Amino acid sequence: AQSVAQPEDQVNVAEGNPLTVKCTYSVSGNPYLFWYVQYPNRGLQFLLKYITGDNLVKGSYGFEAEFNKSQTSFHLKKPSALVSDSALYFCAVNTGFQKLVFGTGTRLLVSP
């Protein structure tokens, strides 16, 4: 079965510092990986995806993610955090049958 794990319920970082939100996956075939963000009272917004190709994927709002096949990880990163990045972040894997399997989400809190 396909699954995604986000080991941290919350990540705290100071504004201007780099941030990492962790995600590991388990799939039986090729992994199609996604990151979504949810701001308060909003729906999920697509950030970036890995389908194939370069292991470093760049997405919206300055975010990027690194696909690591040997560690089965797809960590989300940003070189310099903003207070406005504070939100709930979800990692997801597409099973190839179109449905997304999500992690439990990680709350990012960026302090001024």
Next chain:
Amino acid sequence: EAGVTQFPSHSVIEKGQTVTLRCDPISGHDNLYWYRRVMGKEIKFLLHFVKESKQDESGMPNNRFLAERTGGTYSTLKVQPAELEDSGVYFCASSHRASGRPNEQYFGPGTRLTVT
């Protein structure tokens, strides 16, 4: 381009009542999905339409849930009769028809359902 819209944004009903949620996908998107997030837990897949056909309904919890997409445009999700454990946020998403690899799904703001 208008995004995915959902109605209502909130619904509070009593156990045993019926509720119907509506989703309007992005125009031209053949794929439409329903997901649910129960408080504090992961977002779980409910079902997937391709146009008006149910492609995958493996995530539907039980036969109290009925989803339709007549005409391949908007979709409704009816819960009848509602139970306490049905409370949560129901998300709808849509995407272009895939050509070999999955496309990103665009999500609506969700409907927060509270069953008392």
